[in-house]
Amino acid sequence: MLFINNFINYVSSKTFIELFFLLWYFFIFDFTRYFLSDIFLCCYFIFFGKKFRERERIALKKLNTFKPLVSIIVPGMNEGKHLDELSDSLKFQSYKNFETIVVDDGSDDNTNNIGRRLEAENKITLFLKNKTRGGKASAANFGLRYAKGQFIVHMDADTSLRYDAIEKVIMPFFFDMNIGAVAGDVRVRNVNASIATNMQAYEYIKNISLGRAVNSRLNILRIVSGAFGAFKTEYLQRIGGWDIGPGLDGDITVKIRKLKKRIWFENAAVSYTNTPDTFKKLANQRYRWSRSLIRFRLRKHLNVFNIFSKDFNIFNFLSFTENVFFNVGLNFKWWFYIFFLLLFAYHDVKYLILLNYLLYVLLNTVQFIVCLFFLRKTLLLNEKLLIFYLPLAPLYTGIYLRIVRTYAYISEALFKMSYKDKWNPWKVSEKAEKEKF
Amino acid sequence: MKPVICGDHIAEELYSDRFLYKNLFEETPDKFISAPYILIVSVDYHQAAALLHQIRSSNIPFLYLKSVFLIDCGIAEIDYIKKGLDKTFKKNEFDENSLDFFSHYSEEINKKIKQIPGSEKPSDNNIAIKVLRYMYTRNSSLEPYKSSIHYLGYTYPVTDFFFEKLNNNLVKLISFLEDHQLISGEFVDRIFSCTQCNSAFLNFREICTECKSPNIEEQQVIHHFRCAYVGPEKDFIREDKLVCPKCKRTLKLVGNDYEKPSDIYSCNNCGNKFQEPDIITECYNCSKKNLPQHLLHPTVKSYKLEELASSVVLYGMNNLFQHDIEKNFPHIKYGSFLKTLETEIERIRRFKLFKSTLCLIKFKNLDKIYLSQGIKANLFIQELSDIIHNVLRRSDLITLYNETIFIILMTHTEIKNAQQAFTRVKENIDKLSEKNLSDKLNFIKINTVEITGVKTSKEIMDELLQNAFH
Ligand SMILES: [Zn+2]
Ligand SMILES: [Zn+2]
Ligand SMILES: [Zn+2]
Numbered sequence: 001m002l003f004i005n006n007f008i009n010y011v012s013s014k015t016f017i018e019l020f021f022l023l024w025y026f027f028i029f030d031f032t033r034y035f036l037s038d039i040f041l042c043c044y045f046i047f048f049g050k051k052f053r054e055r056e057r058i059a060l061k062k063l064n065t066f067k068p069l070v071s072i073i074v075p076g077m078n079e080g081k082h083l084d085e086l087s088d089s090l091k092f093q094s095y096k097n098f099e100t101i102v103v104d105d106g107s108d109d110n111t112n113n114i115g116r117r118l119e120a121e122n123k124i125t126l127f128l129k130n131k132t133r134g135g136k137a138s139a140a141n142f143g144l145r146y147a148k149g150q151f152i153v154h155m156d157a158d159t160s161l162r163y164d165a166i167e168k169v170i171m172p173f174f175f176d177m178n179i180g181a182v183a184g185d186v187r188v189r190n191v192n193a194s195i196a197t198n199m200q201a202y203e204y205i206k207n208i209s210l211g212r213a214v215n216s217r218l219n220i221l222r223i224v225s226g227a228f229g230a231f232k233t234e235y236l237q238r239i240g241g242w243d244i245g246p247g248l249d250g251d252i253t254v255k256i257r258k259l260k261k262r263i264w265f266e267n268a269a270v271s272y273t274n275t276p277d278t279f280k281k282l283a284n285q286r287y288r289w290s291r292s293l294i295r296f297r298l299r300k301h302l303n304v305f306n307i308f309s310k311d312f313n314i315f316n317f318l319s320f321t322e323n324v325f326f327n328v329g330l331n332f333k334w335w336f337y338i339f340f341l342l343l344f345a346y347h348d349v350k351y352l353i354l355l356n357y358l359l360y361v362l363l364n365t366v367q368f369i370v371c372l373f374f375l376r377k378t379l380l381l382n383e384k385l386l387i388f389y390l391p392l393a394p395l396y397t398g399i400y401l402r403i404v405r406t407y408a409y410i411s412e413a414l415f416k417m418s419y420k421d422k423w424n425p426w427k428v429s430e431k432a433e434k435e436k437f
Numbered sequence: 438m439k440p441v442i443c444g445d446h447i448a449e450e451l452y453s454d455r456f457l458y459k460n461l462f463e464e465t466p467d468k469f470i471s472a473p474y475i476l477i478v479s480v481d482y483h484q485a486a487a488l489l490h491q492i493r494s495s496n497i498p499f500l501y502l503k504s505v506f507l508i509d510c511g512i513a514e515i516d517y518i519k520k521g522l523d524k525t526f527k528k529n530e531f532d533e534n535s536l537d538f539f540s541h542y543s544e545e546i547n548k549k550i551k552q553i554p555g556s557e558k559p560s561d562n563n564i565a566i567k568v569l570r571y572m573y574t575r576n577s578s579l580e581p582y583k584s585s586i587h588y589l590g591y592t593y594p595v596t597d598f599f600f601e602k603l604n605n606n607l608v609k610l611i612s613f614l615e616d617h618q619l620i621s622g623e624f625v626d627r628i629f630s631c632t633q634c635n636s637a638f639l640n641f642r643e644i645c646t647e648c649k650s651p652n653i654e655e656q657q658v659i660h661h662f663r664c665a666y667v668g669p670e671k672d673f674i675r676e677d678k679l680v681c682p683k684c685k686r687t688l689k690l691v692g693n694d695y696e697k698p699s700d701i702y703s704c705n706n707c708g709n710k711f712q713e714p715d716i717i718t719e720c721y722n723c724s725k726k727n728l729p730q731h732l733l734h735p736t737v738k739s740y741k742l743e744e745l746a747s748s749v750v751l752y753g754m755n756n757l758f759q760h761d762i763e764k765n766f767p768h769i770k771y772g773s774f775l776k777t778l779e780t781e782i783e784r785i786r787r788f789k790l791f792k793s794t795l796c797l798i799k800f801k802n803l804d805k806i807y808l809s810q811g812i813k814a815n816l817f818i819q820e821l822s823d824i825i826h827n828v829l830r831r832s833d834l835i836t837l838y839n840e841t842i843f844i845i846l847m848t849h850t851e852i853k854n855a856q857q858a859f860t861r862v863k864e865n866i867d868k869l870s871e872k873n874l875s876d877k878l879n880f881i882k883i884n885t886v887e888i889t890g891v892k893t894s895k896e897i898m899d900e901l902l903q904n905a906f907h
Contacts, residue, residue, distance in 0.1 A: 106698070116713060129712055130660070130667075130698035137665035138698075142658070145668045146701075146710050240683035244665050428662050 003350075010351045022345055022352055025337040026359055029330055034363060037214040038370045044217055045374070056268075059174035063095075063167065070098040070170060071149030071233070075139030077104070079157035080111030087123035089160050095167035099125035101143040102157070106133030135428045136226070137242035144233075144241045152231045155271065159227045160189060162270040162378070169230040169269035180235045180261025181253060182269070183221065184228035185209050189272035191382045195389075196282055199396040200275045202386045205379075206364075209267060210371050216265035220319035223250045224263060228271035235259055244428055257316050270378045283404045290408035331405050360394040438471045440539065443488055444478040445510070455536070470497055470557065474504040474523075474543035482514045486598070489521060493567070493598040498556040501567055501599075502574050504543035520582055520594035523575070549574040553751055564599050564606075565613055566749065569742065571595060572620075573750040578741040579611075581625050588722045590628055590637025591737055608635050611740070619746040622738030629718075629732045636722035641729070643702075643714040650706035653714060658699045661688065669701055767826075767835070768843075774836035778846060779894045786890030794855035795897060796845045797838075798825070798862070799882040799905050817869075824865045828858040842905055852887040859883045 011019075020027055045052075074086065083102060090100060102124050104111050115127035128142050140154060151170055155161070162168075165184060172182045186208050188201035208225070215221040224231075226249040239255045242248045253263055276282040341349050368387055372379065442456035456476065459468050469475060475492060479485040485507060495501045507525040509515055519525045523542065526535050550556050553570065572579065572595075579593040587597075589607060596607060614620045630637045644651045656669040659679070666683035673679040679688035679695075688695045703710050718727050769777075781793055800821075825843070829835065834846040847855050866881050886901045 119713075126710065127712070128699070128701070130658075132696060132698050134660045134662075134667065134696070134698055135665065138660050138667045141665050142660075142667035145672075240664065240666060242665055244663075428665070 007351050007354060010348060011355060019355075022341075022348075023356060023359070025334065026356055029333070030360070031363060034367055037211070038367055040217070041210070041214055041370065041374060055175055056171065059171045060167070062174040063171055067097045068150040068170070069148060070095070070151045070153055070166060070230075071143075071147035072098055072100045072153045072155060072166070073103065073140055073143035073147060074100065074155055074157050075103040075105060075136055075143060076157045077133060077139075078107045078109045078111055079104075080107065080109060080114040082157040083111070083114050083118055083124070085160070086157055087118050090166075091123070092163055093161065093166045094164045095170065098153070098166060099147070099149060101126045101128065101147060103139040103143045104129045105136065105139035106130050135244060137244050137248045138428075140248075141241040144236055147233060150233055152233050152236055153229070154224075154226055154231065155228045156226060156273065159186075159271045159273050161228070161272075165228070165269045165271055168266055169228070171268075172264040172266050173230070173232060175264070176262065178260075178262050179264045180232055180256040180259060181224045181263050182230040183212060183216070183224040183253075183263065183265045184230070184269040184271050185212075185265070185267050185378070186225050186227045187270060187272050187383065188275050190274050190277060191380075191386070193277045195392070196279050197275050197277050198386060198389050199393065200282070201383060202368075202389060202393055203397065203401075204275075205371055205375070205383065205386070206367060209375055210367070212265040213267050213374070215319075216263065219262060219315050221263045221265050222253055222257075222319045224253045225249055227273045228269070230269075231256070232261075235261060254316070257313070257319070260313065267375060268378065279400065286401065286404045287408040287411075290405045291412035331402060331409065334402055335406065357394050360398060361391050364390050364393050438473060440474045440476060440543075441469050441472040442476045442478060444484060445480060469503070470500045472503070473547060474506065474539055476506045476508065476539065478508045478510065479512060480510040482512045482518060485512060485518055489518070489598045494601070496559045498553050498560060498570060499550055502546070502550045502556075502570055504539070504546045506539055517582060517584065517594055520580065521598050546574050564596075565610060565619075567599050568596050568610065569614070569619060569746050569750050571599075572742050573747060578739055579620070580739045581737045588634070588636040588638055589630065591626070593740075615740070617745075618743050619749060620740040621743050622736075622740045624736055625739050626737040627734060628737060629729070629734055631718075631720035631723060631725055632727055632731060632733055633725040634720060634723040635733065635735075636720050638721040639718040639727075639732070640721065642717050642719060644717050645702075645704035645707060645709050646711045646713075646715050647709040648704060648707040649715065649717070650704055652705045653702045654705060655700055655702050657697045658701050659688070659695055660698050661686070661695045663694065667698075669703075769834060769836055771836050771838060774834060774844065774846070775894060775898075777834055778888075778897070781846065781848065782888055782890055782892075782894055782897070785888055789890065791849050792851055793846065793848045793888040794850045794852045795886045795888060795901055796847060796855055796859060797882075797884040797901050797905055798843045798845070798859070799884075800841045800843075801882060820869055821866065824862055824869065827865075828862055838902075842902075844901070852885055855885050859885065 014022070072090065087100065090098070100123075102115055102118075104115055104127065107129075112129055115124070115129065118124045119127040126146060128146065130139065130142065134142075144152060151173065153166060153169060169182050169184045173179050186204060188197055188204050190197050191201040192198065212221055212223070229249070231252075235256055236252075239252070239259065242252050243255075257263060276285050341352055345352055365387070368390060372384060372387075439455065439457045441459045443459050457468055457472065469492070477485050477488050479488075489505060492503060492505060493501050504523045507518070507522050508528055508531050509519075509525055510528045512518065515525070523546075524538070568579075571577075577595075579595060581591045582594050583590070584592050587607075592607065593611075596610065600606070611620075615622060628637050629639060631639060642651050643653060645653050656671060658667060659670055659673055660667045661681045661684065663686065664681060664684040666681055668682065670679075672682050673688060680686070681688060681695075686694075691697065699712065701710055701712055702714050716729050718729060718732060719725070720727070778795070785791065785793060825835075825845075829845065829847070832848050834848075836844050838844050847858075850858075863881055863883060882905065884901055884904060886897055888897060892900075
């Protein structure tokens with residue numbers, strides 16, 4: 001009680017300027033970023049909502065008139081156990097004109113038997129088997145080589161789709177001929193498996209469902225998730241498909257942006273994916289993701305930052321800058337902020353941490369309410385109930401994820417660990433390192 | 438009696454003093470029947486085979502079971518014909534000892550042939566029995582023989598010479614004998630064969646999974662490591678080099694900068710792509726197309742005689758079965774039974790004093806039970822007969838409609854009483870089969886029709902037999 005009294009006294013004794021100075025990290029970065037994006041989204045829908053609904057109606061009408069063939073490519077290794085469920089769920093899609101190409105990237109379990117059976121039963125159109133593993137990019141490219149569709153949907157075998165997801169992920173191509181790729185919304189399927197999945201479900205809604213929607217409208221979306229995304233086949237062929245991973249989702253998006261095509265995020269195209277159910281497994285997943293960010297943004301596509309290049313594009317530049325800044329830069333600035341607090345306000349650090357915490361909870365709550373409104377058509381009940389977990393969220397996003405990311409960035413920068421990552425077969429990683437990808 | 442020698446003229450010159458030189462194509466068979474054995478001397482497979490076939494296709498047991506030896510003067514397919522004969526000698530191995538061997542060997546065989554009643558008269562020309570008798574007299578088994586002239590892919594040389602034409606009904610013959618537990622087999626091999634004609638000569642053909650055309654092409658798939666491009670080899674071929682279509686690099690060394698992780702087929706007919714072609718087989722004999730999983734997959738076995746076979750060998754199959762039934766079931770001929778039935782109908786119509794009932798008993802699979810019981814079968818049939826006769830009165834008449842259907846006329850008996858009586862019969866037969874056969878065989882079928890004087894004998898019989906055949 002005393003602590004709370006002291007805390008209130010402490011806060012009320014400070015002027016707004018003083019607080020801003022002590023809480024600069026929150027105000028300059030997170031508040032601006034998230035609060036402004038919420039404002040942006042609200043305005044956007046207030047002004048254009050009706051126009052968009054009309055545009056969607058027309059696009060759907062066109063889609064159902066032309067009925068283009070869609071090739072669903074599902075690359076993966078040892079994913080046989082998911083294939084029955086996958087083919088069953090595709091059977092009930094509202095959009096029917098698609099082919100399914102499952103690429104088995106050198107599985108050493110019974111995937112081949114399951115795939116061949118489903119192929120014989122006509123539940124998947126083509127089952128392609130690589131006897132040896134070549135990595136996810138090569139598997140996806142194998143599928144692409146034999147795809148007949150005008151559009152490609154790339155998805156993971158353990159992704160499940162809402163009944164209208166295929167229709168909704170293709171729809172945006174009919175908004176605007178210049179759209180080259182559409183990112184589907186990816187949500188957490190195992191929401192209530194553990195605290196770790198609760199937190200991730202919240203994180204996905206905040207960063208993907210809301211964050212990417214905003215980025216897409218600002219035309220700075222930089223990733224089409226491999227779990228569920230769609231591409232115009234023509235453009236994929238022009239850029240030669242996927243390059244060596246990890247991080248190939250982000251990589252291919254950049255290449256499509258370089259063709260001066262737009263990337264669209266479609267909230268109505270909802271897919272669900274299983275997420276790691278312990279914090280340990282989650283950390284491993286995030287190490288991989290974070291390292292690939294460094295590798296692809298900063299090493300391979302460094303020319304995006306070259307304002308003198310003839311390929312220079314201001315949106316690509318902004319997209320990259322935003323990404324690198326918020327992910328890599330901010331991560332280190334946050335440590336700097338902690339250092340700053342200890343240096344300038346060592347005695348009041350407990351009050352400041354509490355204050356920070358409360359501000360984040362407040363910000364998250366406001367933001368989640370925006371989500372509840374914005375995603376009202378597709379949010380499931382268990383996703384809506386995540387609002388009760390919000391008081392825990394700053395521990396997850398503010399502390400846990402920051403530590404994981406920092407470790408990953410440092411180790412990648414210093415040791416190029418992603419080349420040794422088990423994720424790619426060694427023969428491919430070795431080539432990548434030699435070629436300085 | 439002298440043994441008969443036949444074949445090339447050389448035979449006559451060499452052995453005419455000890456043998457009777459005969460040629461089956463010209464002579465009547467009596468000399469062959471009375472001969473202790475037959476010796477073929479030949480240089481030509483077709484001649485030797487024709488002679489052997491002439492002997493085996495006779496309908497006189499003493500001839501078709503006769504010991505036949507061969508002196509091989511250089512026959513091409515000797516391995517095959519050898520297995521259909523009692524003994525073969527090369528021309529240079531043949532001497533006085535061989536002649537002793539012939540006499541002793543044939544003496545044993547002839548003793549066994551003589552056990553068969555009427556072995557010197559024409560009899561039953563059923564190939565199944567002939568084969569059983571051959572095996573019985575030789576105490577030998579049927580051994581499969583791989584063969585490309587037989588469309589089954591194998592044959593039993595012994596049986597071949599009993600048939601009119603090569604492989605005619607060999608499969609039916611073997612399964613008949615096996616089903617009736619006259620022979621029992623032991624695994625030798627397993628083959629795939631045509632569902633329509635049993636031929637083992639099949640063309641396994643890879644076809645398109647869509648349009649089923651066999652015009653398909655297999656290509657290796659190449660994965661270029663550095664750019665992750667994957668496509669068929671033809672994407673990479675530039676004159677005499679392999680060049681990646683994505684990154685334009687020349688491929689250098691498989692396993693180093695690229696690999697071939699799989700193959701893919703493309704159909705030249707419809708353009709379909711697939712990794713596992715469908716497989717269809719086409720029979721060389723009858724052109725029937727089959728999926729491999731639908732093919733017959735029979736086991737090829739070697740067979741030996743079962744104990745049960747010996748009674749069949751001696752008395753013939755039908756003979757044996759009918760003989761026992763007739764002996765154990767006092768009955769009247771079917772023709773006279775029908776006459777009596779008409780008289781009965783007329784009596785009932787005229788006097789209207791009483792009713793009679795006609796009953797049918799059908800034994801399902803009686804022949805199989807019979808065969809599976811061997812010697813005990815005779816006792817079993819006697820007991821069946823007793824059970825049925827127990828419910829009959831002196832005035833009742835019984836006839837055999839055929840070997841498995843018995844018809845009984847129960848005079849002055851209402852249908853209700855007849856049914857009661859036959860329920861008892863059924864119960865007793867069930868008890869009997871339970872006790873004597875290892876399991877209770879529900880093999881009896883009973884049908885009853887009342888004679889009221891309204892229907893004619895034909896109508897009544899039709900009604901009675903209506904359900905008896907399935
Ligand atoms: Zn290449
Ligand atoms: Zn075809
Ligand atoms: Zn056939």
